[in-house]
Amino acid sequence: MTPRTKKNFTLKMGMATREAFGRALVELGKANPDVVVLDADLSKSTMTTYFAKEFPDRFFECGIAEANMAATAAGLASAGKIPFVSSFSCFIMNKGFEQLRVTVAYPHLNVKVVGTHSGISIGEDGPTQMSVEEISLACSLPGFVVLAPADELGTRALVYAAADYVGPVFIRTGRMKAPIVYEPEQRFNVGKAVEVIEGSDVTIIANGLLVAEAIRASEALEVEGVSARVLDFHSVRPLDREAIRRAAAETRAIVVAEEHLVDSGLGVRVAQAVAEMLPCPMEFVGLTGYAESGSPDDLLRKYGMVAPNIAAAVRKVLARK
Amino acid sequence: MSQSLPLAELQGICRQIRRDIVEMIGAAKSGHPGGSLSAVEILVTLYFGGVLRHDPANPKWPQRDRFILSKGHAAPVLYSVLAEAGYAPKDQLNTLRKLGSPYQGHPDIRFLPVLEASTGSLGEGLSLALGMGCAARLNRSSSRTYVLLGDGEIQEGQIWESAMFGSYHKVDNVCAIVDYNKIQLDGFLKDIMDIAPVSDKWRAFGWHAIELPDGHHIPALQAAFAEAAGTKGRPTVIVANTIKGKGVSFMENNPKFHGMAPKPDEVKLALQELQ
Numbered sequence: 001m002t003p004r005t006k007k008n009f010t011l012k013m014g015m016a017t018r019e020a021f022g023r024a025l026v027e028l029g030k031a032n033p034d035v036v037v038l039d040a041d042l043s044k045s046t047m048t049t050y051f052a053k054e055f056p057d058r059f060f061e062c063g064i065a066e067a068n069m070a071a072t073a074a075g076l077a078s079a080g081k082i083p084f085v086s087s088f089s090c091f092i093m094n095k096g097f098e099q100l101r102v103t104v105a106y107p108h109l110n111v112k113v114v115g116t117h118s119g120i121s122i123g124e125d126g127p128t129q130m131s132v133e134e135i136s137l138a139c140s141l142p143g144f145v146v147l148a149p150a151d152e153l154g155t156r157a158l159v160y161a162a163a164d165y166v167g168p169v170f171i172r173t174g175r176m177k178a179p180i181v182y183e184p185e186q187r188f189n190v191g192k193a194v195e196v197i198e199g200s201d202v203t204i205i206a207n208g209l210l211v212a213e214a215i216r217a218s219e220a221l222e223v224e225g226v227s228a229r230v231l232d233f234h235s236v237r238p239l240d241r242e243a244i245r246r247a248a249a250e251t252r253a254i255v256v257a258e259e260h261l262v263d264s265g266l267g268v269r270v271a272q273a274v275a276e277m278l279p280c281p282m283e284f285v286g287l288t289g290y291a292e293s294g295s296p297d298d299l300l301r302k303y304g305m306v307a308p309n310i311a312a313a314v315r316k317v318l319a320r321k
Numbered sequence: 322m323s324q325s326l327p328l329a330e331l332q333g334i335c336r337q338i339r340r341d342i343v344e345m346i347g348a349a350k351s352g353h354p355g356g357s358l359s360a361v362e363i364l365v366t367l368y369f370g371g372v373l374r375h376d377p378a379n380p381k382w383p384q385r386d387r388f389i390l391s392k393g394h395a396a397p398v399l400y401s402v403l404a405e406a407g408y409a410p411k412d413q414l415n416t417l418r419k420l421g422s423p424y425q426g427h428p429d430i431r432f433l434p435v436l437e438a439s440t441g442s443l444g445e446g447l448s449l450a451l452g453m454g455c456a457a458r459l460n461r462s463s464s465r466t467y468v469l470l471g472d473g474e475i476q477e478g479q480i481w482e483s484a485m486f487g488s489y490h491k492v493d494n495v496c497a498i499v500d501y502n503k504i505q506l507d508g509f510l511k512d513i514m515d516i517a518p519v520s521d522k523w524r525a526f527g528w529h530a531i532e533l534p535d536g537h538h539i540p541a542l543q544a545a546f547a548e549a550a551g552t553k554g555r556p557t558v559i560v561a562n563t564i565k566g567k568g569v570s571f572m573e574n575n576p577k578f579h580g581m582a583p584k585p586d587e588v589k590l591a592l593q594e595l596q
Binding site: 036057058060062063065067068069070071072073074075076077078079080081083098099102103106107 | 479485
């Protein structure tokens, strides 16, 4: 587990994780001439437009054709390039899935897939643009590293980590601005959770936007005398099994919160590890179906993925302890 | 190697490859003879006819030309050619499709690392080739990439996504070949999902298209590949009119042998014809 460098939170609003991705990509492009970028007519939304402006020769506009984009990236990777493929999560993971399976995952090629506008917090565009299955899809591809950062610092660090790692990576980013969880000196390690808040009665495991909600829930629970540990599982695969084992052993109750279908996301993977190592009561916060149009805040409230929902799940799991 | 062998020798290799294909698939008791036999001259011209710049002693030479068999079910023709060129073990050809064999049912880079790609899910190879072509251009390398497509395969939507990409990005170091044998698994293309007019489609997508009336005529294939290499500013497609099952009388133009292995007596008969 990686400790958090600072204890108090302001959760000041930062930039969207897609914005942090777009900026990190330009830095990477300057440092490494082998980094190339592919996008499917969404560069102004995925923020790969920054890279395209800086390095037009290394940017490949693929048009609205995700299947070709995914396999073209595989071709670039097999000839030694480090392609970052970007689109909305739902489009690249669904329309490009078969190509990611056969041309990227199977030969274990060095392709980085960055999905933006993930979860329901894309908001007004509605369910066809919302990606609520992609953690499941990415995790179903053997060999893919699967990452879901919580804020701009986490995103920047994980984009760098993805470029350093030789093999396929999926990074989940979001559309809306994300509260800042971390300080600039925070370290992130792929496969290691960050212990955001220490706690002894219960553990809340979250990633993405729900890390900030978990922090708020933990602070509210503290008033009730409940000590809730918060772990940022930015790395869905590899999964930090040691952090899970410790959570099960030391707090004996776990809540997993994610902006994803609870049937197939982080929660079921944590539950598998808990079942294998040290069974304990668990509760799950997330989606059970498709959502609708609305403002991101309204949607997260309506579909039960804000701090009070997490706190309620904690109370429920504590009653089962 | 980029020097062509003499024509008679190339034709001799073609006969040998055809015998290998029939024997391999016969031994495996499953596989796709028709589309392997139709592509023999195309692959032999690429590997032995002075087209591909490659070095079997140094298979991962970065400047090499690359070949992708996008119609991965024709794996036997590729395996036999790679074995003939010295890339892969000849004495194991008859382990095709058996447990642990380098010769998996479809080309598999994990079991045969000299391959450029794992293929078998149709529609993907052209995108891979274009990615390799873009990488070569960024590297200022003269490496060219060749990709063989099935005619049925170009029913896949991804082919036309990649066709648009190839001409828009002017990936002129890529050459696609369509093995136009007019038969797919369920029957004749014209009865399943007609793709005609093939060359016009590619031209409409911005490609330089060369149509060969006889895709088994080696000098014509050599001339087409030379024309492709000299074509700048857009990629080239060679539409090679071929005969499914070419060389074995009872397999020729017979949809049954798209995906069915010859029985032992049929293997015997076929090998007699291929003397």
